[in-house]
Amino acid sequence: MIEEEYIRLIFGLKLKQIRTDKNLSLFGLAKITGLSKSYLNEIEKGKKYPKRDKIIILAEAMDVTYDQMVSLKLDKNLAPIGEILQSRILKEIPLEIFGIKESNLIDIIAEAPLKVNAFISTLFEIAKHYNLTRESFFLAALRSYQEAHNNYFEDLELQVEKFAKAYSIDLTKKLKLEDLEEILTEEYGYTINNEELTTHKELIYLRSVFVPKSKTLLVSKDADISQRMFIYAKEIAYNYLEISERLYTFSWIKFESFDQVLNNFFASYFAGALLIPRKELVKELKVIFERKSFEAANFTALIARFTDSPETFYQRLTNILPKDFNLKNIFFLRFNYKPERNDFQLTKELHITNLLEPHGNENNEHYCRRWISIKTLQEIPFSKESHLFDSQISSYNHTDNEYFVISSATKDPFRSGYYRSIALGIMISPHSQSKIQFLNSPDIKKRRVGVTCESCAIADCAERAVPPKKLERKLRNEATDKVVQSLMEKYS
Incomplete structure (x- = not known):
C-alpha cells in the first residue's frame, strides 16, 4: 500500500494541475467551492486530504469526475513524480544520513512539481542512457555518503x-x-x-x-x-x-x-x-612520511606488516589520511583486467573532498595508459612477483593538478585469468608536501597523463590506444564556431 503521505501529495498535485488547467487561482477556486484558500493551499501541498463531501464539491466546481480526482494516476506531465513516489525509492534510501528530512523533500516537490518533474525525467533519461541499475544507484548514494564524511567514522x-x-x-x-x-x-x-x-x-x-x-x-x-x-x-x-x-x-x-x-x-x-588498527597504522605512516625520499620496499613492507591484501590496506588509508593527516584531496581506484581482452575496467572508486581525476566514465572510452595503475596491470601477468608495486607523480595535461599515486597489482583473488590493481592518489599541494616530506623529492618519477585517450591532447603518445576523437571533434566545433562568428560580424 502506498503511504498516506504520498496519497495526500499525489492528490494535491492533481488538484493543482486541474485547477491551473482551468485557469483558476486559489482565490477563484475558494470562491466557487466555499472552501477557504488556506485549506485548499494545504491540500495542494500534500498537508491535508479532503473528506468525500469536499472532494465532490471540488470535482463539481472544476467539471471533472469524482473518480478522476481520487485516482492515483497522474497525466504524462507529472507521471514521473508519481512513479518515484510509488516506487518507494524515497523510503529505500535513508535520507536522514544525508541530513535531509523526507517532509522537506515532499514540500519541494509540491512547491514546484513541473520543475521537479523535469529534473526527475532528466535523471531517468540519464539512467536509461547509461544503463544504470538500481544497484548502481545505491552504490553511488553510498559513495556520496562516504565522501560527505571524509570516509572516516x-x-x-x-x-x-x-x-x-x-x-x-x-x-x-x-x-x-x-x-x-x-x-x-x-x-x-x-x-x-x-x-x-x-x-x-x-x-x-x-x-x-x-x-x-x-x-x-x-x-x-x-x-x-x-x-x-x-x-x-x-x-x-x-x-x-x-x-x-x-x-x-x-x-x-x-x-x-x-x-x-x-x-x-x-x-x-x-x-x-x-x-588494520588505526593507532598502529598512523604511527608507522608518520615514520614513512617524515623521510626525505620514498622507498618502495619500505611501503610494501608496511603493507605486509598489517595484511596480505593490498586492497584492504589501501581502503584503510582512505579512512586514516583524511582524519589523522588532514589529507582530504585523495582518490581510490580499483581496476580489473583480462589480458586476452586488453580491457581495463574501473570497478571501484572513491573521491574524498573533490571529484578528482581520474573518475569512471560510462562511454567505454580508453583510460590513459600512462596511469601507474594501468602500467602495473599490464606488467603483472608477465611478472614473477605476486605483488607488483609502483609509484609516480601524475601531472594532468588539461589542468594544473598533480597527484602522487601508488599502485599495487595482483592476480584477481576471485576470478581466474583476471588481474586487478589498486591505486591511491594524493593531490600535491603545499599542505600535502608539509605532511609528507618525500613529496618534495626530485627522485620520484613524473609523467604527464590524460584521462581518456579520446579526450587527450598529449601529442605523439606512444601508449595511446585510440586517436583523440573526442578532442578532435571539440576542436572542429570550436573552429566552426570561430568562422561563423566572424561571418556574423562581417555581415552585421
Whole structure:
C-alpha cells in the first residue's frame, strides 16, 4: 500500500494541475467551492486530504469526475513524480544520513512539481542512457555518503576498540585467523563449512555464504588467509554491531535495499579497522612520511606488516589520511583486467573532498595508459612477483593538478585469468608536501597523463590506444564556431 503521505501529495498535485488547467487561482477556486484558500493551499501541498463531501464539491466546481480526482494516476506531465513516489525509492534510501528530512523533500516537490518533474525525467533519461541499475544507484548514494564524511567514522573506530578490549585482543599485534574463528564459533555459535561451496560450479567465484537459520558460514576452500580474515571480521562486525538487515554472500552481492548496502559498508569498515588498527597504522605512516625520499620496499613492507591484501590496506588509508593527516584531496581506484581482452575496467572508486581525476566514465572510452595503475596491470601477468608495486607523480595535461599515486597489482583473488590493481592518489599541494616530506623529492618519477585517450591532447603518445576523437571533434566545433562568428560580424 502506498503511504498516506504520498496519497495526500499525489492528490494535491492533481488538484493543482486541474485547477491551473482551468485557469483558476486559489482565490477563484475558494470562491466557487466555499472552501477557504488556506485549506485548499494545504491540500495542494500534500498537508491535508479532503473528506468525500469536499472532494465532490471540488470535482463539481472544476467539471471533472469524482473518480478522476481520487485516482492515483497522474497525466504524462507529472507521471514521473508519481512513479518515484510509488516506487518507494524515497523510503529505500535513508535520507536522514544525508541530513535531509523526507517532509522537506515532499514540500519541494509540491512547491514546484513541473520543475521537479523535469529534473526527475532528466535523471531517468540519464539512467536509461547509461544503463544504470538500481544497484548502481545505491552504490553511488553510498559513495556520496562516504565522501560527505571524509570516509572516516569515529563511532565504528570506537566500537572496534571496545570489541578488542572485551575480547582481550592486542591491537598492537597482527591478528591470527584462529583468533577470529574462535570468536565466531565459541561466542556467536557459528558452524564453518569449507567444502560445500566447491561442489557447486555456479558458485565458483563466491568466497562465502552465510545461512542465518543455522548460523552456518560456508567458506570456499580456495579462499586464502587474507580473504578468510576479512570474511570472519565482517561476520564478527554483523554480530557485535547487532546488524540484522544484511547481505549473505561475498564477493557476489545482491542488494534488496539501501539499508543492506549501508550495513555492508559498516561491517566492512569495522573489519578493516579491526585488521588494520588505526593507532598502529598512523604511527608507522608518520615514520614513512617524515623521510626525505620514498622507498618502495619500505611501503610494501608496511603493507605486509598489517595484511596480505593490498586492497584492504589501501581502503584503510582512505579512512586514516583524511582524519589523522588532514589529507582530504585523495582518490581510490580499483581496476580489473583480462589480458586476452586488453580491457581495463574501473570497478571501484572513491573521491574524498573533490571529484578528482581520474573518475569512471560510462562511454567505454580508453583510460590513459600512462596511469601507474594501468602500467602495473599490464606488467603483472608477465611478472614473477605476486605483488607488483609502483609509484609516480601524475601531472594532468588539461589542468594544473598533480597527484602522487601508488599502485599495487595482483592476480584477481576471485576470478581466474583476471588481474586487478589498486591505486591511491594524493593531490600535491603545499599542505600535502608539509605532511609528507618525500613529496618534495626530485627522485620520484613524473609523467604527464590524460584521462581518456579520446579526450587527450598529449601529442605523439606512444601508449595511446585510440586517436583523440573526442578532442578532435571539440576542436572542429570550436573552429566552426570561430568562422561563423566572424561571418556574423562581417555581415552585421
